[in-house]
Amino acid sequence: MAIPRPGKPVRGSQSGAPIMAAFDLLGRRWAMGIIWNLSSGPATFRGLQAACETISPSILNRRLKDLREARLVERTLDGYQLTESGSALFRHLHPLGDWAIGWARLVADEEE
Amino acid sequence: MAIPRPGKPVRGSQSGAPIMAAFDLLGRRWAMGIIWNLSSGPATFRGLQAACETISPSILNRRLKDLREARLVERTLDGYQLTESGSALFRHLHPLGDWAIGWARLVADEEE
DNA sequence: GTGCAACGCTACGATAAAAATAGCGCTCCG
DNA sequence: CGGAGCGCTATTTTTATCGTAGCGTTGCAC
16 A cells, blocks of 8 residues: 555545644554554564564554555664654654553543 | 553553553554544544544444543534544644644655 | 435445464574 | 574465445424
8 A cells, every 4th residue: 555645635635734644644553553552762673573573473564564665664774763753753753652541541430 | 453552551651651552542543533523523423434534433433432442532513523622632732733744845855 | 204315334345454474584593 | 504583575364444326313494
């Protein structure tokens, strides 16, 4: 599956709105989890696989290809790591960590 | 598909880390797009369908069920709208709009 | 009071994405 | 020369999503 190109029709926007292209890419399974796991530094293929706990190598590989093509991840001698763009993205994703904790509490309370 | 429960095993975290539960939910197709479209106010089912441009009613319905169960979206007389939690989430998602514009430029430059 | 249009969905078969598992070719070390 | 660990690929099965048709209901205009 080719990565969504801003400016060309993407899921959610025929006119190719960047945010919809981003959602298309980040909405692919494991994409955000991989970025989250890479935020603490470079990781090898198997290291990432272990960090993700249950990802299969085939999908990890496919997602890494997507993220590399989208210039969010790059490969170096240390393994895979976030690009500058990927790090910038992570800085925006990071606050979700705290939000998720509050959300988890709310969901837990309501399911009683 | 049941929604991921923080605290129980979820994709990416056997221990149920809230952020991974959130990524599991938000990583489902259209989930973030729906939240984005709802951020400007309540919308009806068909209104949302039109805003998303190419979503099918079956998947829109399923995703709305997910998001409602996760307490991010609720149904009112005006149609579907973000809950308080959903709005808080959107405030964190909103900056991605600007980031995506910069990212789009980068991707466009590099594919020449 | 009866069309007719629009709404909120549901049903269902087709297609595409993801998961699970096995294992290949390679390098590094003892 | 093993043997272990690596980065990945291949293949099959399962699951998610798509696309389309259309049902039951409501709100008008007539």
